[in-house]
Amino acid sequence: MSNRQLLVSKIGNGIVIDHIPAGKSFLVLKLLKQPSDAETLIAQNVVSRSLGKKDLIKIEGTYLTSSEIDMIAFVAPNSTLNVIQDWEVKEKRVIKLPEKIKGVFKCPNLLCQTNKEFAAPETNFRVESGERIEETKLHCEYCGSITWYGAILESIQSEHFKIEGGGLVSEEKIEQVFLEALIKGGALRFPPSADQPFMLKSGRASPYFINLGALTDGESLAKVKWAFASYIALLMERGDIPDFDYVFGPSYKGIGLATLTCEGLNELYGMDKRYMYDRKEEKNYGDLSTDRVLVGASYFKPGQRILVVDDTIT
Template sequence: MQQLEEKLLVQKIEKGIVIDHISPCKGFLIYNIFNPDPDSTAVVAKNVPSKKYGRKDLVKIEGEYITSSLVNIIGLISPSATINIIADSKVKTKQRVKPPDELLGVIDCRNPSCSSKGPASRFTVQLSTELELSSLKCSLCGYTFYYEDAVKEITHKASSGILVSRNRVQRELLTLLIKKGGLRYHQEFKLKSGRVSPYFINVGALNDGESLAKLRWVFASYIAMLLKDGVIEDFDYVFGPAYKGINIASLTCEGLREYYGINKRFLYDRKEVKSYGDVAMDGSIVGSEYFVEGQRILIVDDTITTGKTKIVSIERLDSLGRHKVVGVIVAVDRQELSDEGGLSAVEFLERRLGVKVYSILPAATIYDMIKKELSGEERESWVRYYDRYGVVKLSK
């Protein structure tokens, strides 16, 4: 009976997270810390029979992504928990959590004169044999959160959207694109490539103050998450290819500094080389006056369809001398085939540059998130388009 109950709870999840063996009565707390999309499929099971623990809670969230910070938080709240990452309806990885030795960048010290706040916050976890008697001690000033207060503070930050996950960043970007007309999908559009697409992406539509503020948060949060998880190397500059990439690069630098205390410079290229003034300083790359050979560059841009226009801009970086590109971040990847030997645009760009491309919002994710709003005919149009041009397959 127990196996049947658990099977009913998890059998339909295609991609997401199942957190099992949660201490009884803590499932809803962990669910609230994830703060998932209200429209996402989620299950919280309370007091499920367990052979090992007698009783347990279980949380299943479709489409969610877990960061190292969330793993540490779960370990602090329920050290008995296990995290199952689900992809294609199968368990891809299974991880047993444990209480962290330190909690970094999660809660702010309440001492007004202490700088242990935001990404720089650092608390030592002082465990007790009874978890509820544990405490968190600020590594800088010694201020102590007792366990109950620490959990309340973490929950408050989660409900305020401060704790970042990939899913949350994707939801925010998609909502913004739809609200501002940057994503249109109830008609067909002829693209520059000549393909007739069931949707159209125009990040340039995000041109008011509200949009720019949110775009700043999206790029900064996504990059900060990749840095924190060690997915990308640290870097010295953010490069934005002309023209739309210029705004994104400047917004990214501003957001990294404002939200995460990470200070970077940005560069952008000129499509027409400057022929007056100090051309040696910024003839083709603007902002290069402080560049030192060997420094590392992160590239940001709006979308990627074929990848060819990115190559032209990025090759202009050669004028800087020796440098290293640590990655390319794009807002949207259409996940389409290029005309380069059957490669996707991302594969073409990665092979040509020898760097990894990261997409905040892939086309397949867009489709999954809006599929319920599409008519049957519209879903068929998406599926046909990606059967013909895509590197991913969509389901009706």
């Protein structure tokens, strides 16, 4: 096996960012919002035929969001992103500058409406690229102001720089964390013997039973929040589920899940979704104009999409 194959392929599931200009790997890593315990390998100044020297980053058990990939292009254009699944390269692409970049950079014009103190729209720039990365410019779609590359890089390197949205985590990693939480918290139960399976409400027999109600400690709830938000973000990025407006949690156990999911999506992925749940008994006190049966529904508009989360996992 050649040195190159060794560097790229020895990973089960995850990503390899190759052909990073030498010395840029730490800046690239700063742009990725990966979990702090992600297994990461950084190789610097590796000899490369095309670049002379290059850097390389491997991260196990993770994938990148499109906004993370766009950002890499601003510091390490023409790097190669390899997506690895089951020890094989499933996707390989050269990272190019996006045509537009939204919500990441600030407009330099203080009078631009994106700099208003209240209800400012998300920034939106057209990206002008040149022969060399230093020729890159941003054009504000609202006021036409131009941001030169020096200012772009300065912004990326600043301490407060943060891109919205987190790194996507692989399905295997989500399963692992979720299972650990279920087992540690006593939420996953097996019958006393294999020939006496659990009988479910639906009448079916099951060799295991999951009771999320058993997870009552903060650590377990934090893991459930992380797992639900990470899984939903992964499904959305893959196009397996469409975007949605609401998270609905059927009472009673779905309520906690819906609130945790909304909070997790916001904290980890910068998404702003509302939650909603049903009352088992109609409200007959206080303000009866709202929330009588569905709590949170007063913001609902026809045509909006709802994602349902529930604790029934069998």
